[in-house]
Amino acid sequence: MHTHTHLKQANKVQGLNCITAESSWRLPGHEKEILQALNDRFAGYIDKVRNLEMHNRNLEAEAAALRQSQAGRASVGEHYERELGDLRGLLQQLTGEKARAALEHEHLEEDIQHLRVRLEDEARNREELEAGVRAMKKYVEECRLARLELDKKMRALEEEATFLKKNHEEEVMELLAQIQGAQVSFDMRDALKADVTSALREIRSQLDTHASKSATHAEEWFKGELDQRGSKEIAEYRRQLQSRTIELETLRGTKESLERQRMESEDRHQDDLGSLQAGHQCRRAITNLDNELKTTKWEMASQLKDYQELLNVKMALDIEIAAYRSVRVRKHT
Incomplete structure (x- = not known):
């Protein structure tokens, strides 16, 4: 007992x-x-x-x-x-x-x-997202530097065009002054030498022809130089823009892939959550996974915001290119 x-x-x-x-x-x-x-x-x-x-x-x-x-x-x-x-x-x-x-x-x-x-999967996804963010920031910085370089080159072309125009006007004024001086000198001698009139007319015609040819040549040279430089600049910028567009499409594909991985991770998390809630010993682990998933969602939202900002920068660059082309067309006309 x-x-x-x-x-x-x-x-x-x-x-x-x-x-x-x-x-x-x-x-x-x-x-x-x-x-x-x-x-x-x-x-x-x-x-x-x-x-x-x-x-x-x-x-x-x-x-x-x-x-x-x-x-x-x-x-x-x-x-x-x-x-x-x-x-x-x-x-x-x-x-x-x-x-x-x-x-x-x-x-x-x-x-x-x-x-x-x-x-481990969540850690790898987070590293990939951080790498994508760094690539986006680098692309934004490159776009900003390219824009500054184009602005600098445009100002240089405008200054050069102004200088050439001013130089051409000075040459024309100098030729006109020479013509007027020659005209006054020949008019004073007209009373004494009547046969000099035909020579004066011939000289005036030659000077007018020379001035017209000089002005036309200067204008054609200026337009050719401007077209050549502008064509090179536009071709180079188009090449850079095409390269940036390809990079943007690549990043867009990476973003879509990361979004799909995030959705798959969320679906797996929901499935695992239903099976793990039956055991009291795994509650803390489930809470930690929820926190990790919320953090990942927040980071994805931040990266989507950065991606939208990059798209806005690209649109702004396209607008600036269109404005630059419009200025070039007005200058040519």
Whole structure:
């Protein structure tokens, strides 16, 4: 009877230990702490099973001794038989709990491995997104520098055109002054030499022709120089714009790929969330994954904003190119 009471108390202690271990699983902790708790629980189960087996052997020895010494007392033998049956049932119960604990330990290791793979995938996605952001920033800086360079070259062309126009006007004024001076000189001698009139007309005609040819030649040279330089600048800018457009399309494809990966990651997260919510020991891991997913969504929103800004920069550059071409056309006309 005393032995049966001792076993009931051991069973209660075992139940308390199980509740304590299960409660410790519910508390937030690191994976190593969970594995350590499971290992401690297994060690406790093994010790309890060994103690019960030893106690069972002792009881069987005592029962055998009692049966030999008190063969006539059948009631005592039946009592010990019942107690032995209870002990055997308790032993089977402990064996089943040990098997369940081992199965839970195996499932927990699988869940932890799955979470590690998920975290590694999220880390890789985050690195790819950061690389995309750096590429976007570099592209924006290159566009800004290209715009500054084009503005500088446009100002240089405008200054050169102004200088050539001013120089041409000065040459024309100088030729006109020479013509007027020659005209005054010949008019003063007209009274004395009538035959000089035809020579003056011829000289004036030659000077007018020379001035007209000089003006036409200067204008044609200026237009040719401006067209040549402008064509080279426009061709170079078109090449740069085409290169930037290709890079933008590449980044757009990268962005779409990252968006698909994000959606797939979110779908996998929702599926895993439904399966992991059944285990109390994985609540902290689920919370961490939710936080990681929210952070990833925020970073994706930020990168989409940067991408939209790049598109706006490209549109602004297209508008500036159109304005530049319009200025060139007006200058030519």
